[in-house]
Amino acid sequence: MKIKDKIKKINQHLVRYFGIPSRPKKLPNPIDTVIATILSQNTNDSNSYKAYQNLKQKYDSWEEVAEIPKNKIEKIIRVAGLGKQKSETIKKLLTSLQKNHKNVNLQYVRKMSDEDILKELTSIKGIGVKTASCVLLFSLDRNVCPVDTHVHRTLNRIGLVKTKTPDKTFELINKSIPTGIAHQFHTNLIKLGREICKPGKPLCSVCPLKTDCRFKNKNFEAIKTNTKNNFLLLDSI
Numbered sequence: 324m325k326i327k328d329k330i331k332k333i334n335q336h337l338v339r340y341f342g343i344p345s346r347p348k349k350l351p352n353p354i355d356t357v358i359a360t361i362l363s364q365n366t367n368d369s370n371s372y373k374a375y376q377n378l379k380q381k382y383d384s385w386e387e388v389a390e391i392p393k394n395k396i397e398k399i400i401r402v403a404g405l406g407k408q409k410s411e412t413i414k415k416l417l418t419s420l421q422k423n424h425k426n427v428n429l430q431y432v433r434k435m436s437d438e439d440i441l442k443e444l445t446s447i448k449g450i451g452v453k454t455a456s457c458v459l460l461f462s463l464d465r466n467v468c469p470v471d472t473h474v475h476r477t478l479n480r481i482g483l484v485k486t487k488t489p490d491k492t493f494e495l496i497n498k499s500i501p502t503g504i505a506h507q508f509h510t511n512l513i514k515l516g517r518e519i520c521k522p523g524k525p526l527c528s529v530c531p532l533k534t535d536c537r538f539k540n541k542n543f544e545a546i547k548t549n550t551k552n553n554f555l556l557l558d559s560i
Contacts, residue, residue, distance in 0.1 A: 327499040329483055333532065334504050337511035340531035344510040344558070351560045353429035353462040354385055354420075357444065359560045360454040361412050362403045368556040374403035375560060385427040389417035412449030419447055429458070437465055452490045456497075460505055461557040467497055468505045473516025480520060482537030510555060518551055 324332075351359075358378070363371040377399045382388050388396065397410035420427045432440045437459055444455035456469040468474070470493040478484050478492055486492045500508070519526045527533050527541040 325499070326483065326496070327501055330496065330499060330508065331501050331504070332535070333481065333483065334501070334508045334511070336531045336535070337515065338507060341511045341514050343507050344555075346506060346558060350462050350464060351557070353432055353458045354427065355560050356458045356462045356557060357416060357429065357450065357454060358385070358413055359556055360457045361409055361416075361449070362400060363556055364405065364409065366404045368554050368559075370403050371556050372554075372559060374400040375556075377402070385417055386421075388413070389421050389427050408449070412447070415449060416447050432458070433463060437467060452493055456493065457557055460509060464506075466500060466502055466505045468500050468509045469493070470496070471513065473520075474509065474512045476522065477512050477516045477520045480525070480536060480538035481532055482535075510558070513555070514551075514553075 359371065359375045362374045378388060378396075381399060382391075393410050393414045396413055397406040400406055400409055400413075403409060417427050420429070424431060432443060435443065440459060440463075441452060441455045444450050444458065445452060453469050453471055456467050459465040459467040460469055470478075470489040472489065475486070475489040475492045478496065479486060484492050484495050486495060515530070515532075519530050524542050525538070526546050527536075527538075528543045528546065530536065533541070
């Protein structure tokens, strides 16, 4: 079976189990998505959202944030963790836009190809393929599936890919992603990774993909509850 057909089959199983994820009618601005995704690194969506809201509530625009010192940004986003690293990336992004485009937004990328947007955003230190691809999916509605640790882990366990890094997984699956399913595929894989296909001890007995999954160390121990976490940062900003 071709990888495109495998993705389609996996997606069908996930949609039956989780449903089709809802999306906001108005998609977030690209600059909002970049900053929210930077804040989401190595923390949960709840803390990322708090840090994002701290910035949005304190300042009226990203132009204002661009003018404040890096250490002040670090204090405001502290709840998201890795404040020094994240504040540095945010500051570099905003000052780069100010210098090269005379304004602090990313509206100009709307006319660019997927490949050029990825190249443009990842040229800024601290912004990787995952963050750039989130802009493509969540702000521009491109048929691109970002790959975070959950997506990378689940797709390797299932056996769709055999890769060592999320970036390599991204490269492989986005060559074959069926038209129009990227958002539901990405979102439902994250739900799968959070709720069922957990890093340490997956809950294989309730997994909608257990029949097709190639993971060798399946866990079929009985579980009392299956906690659901439906809050997703980039569909909430």
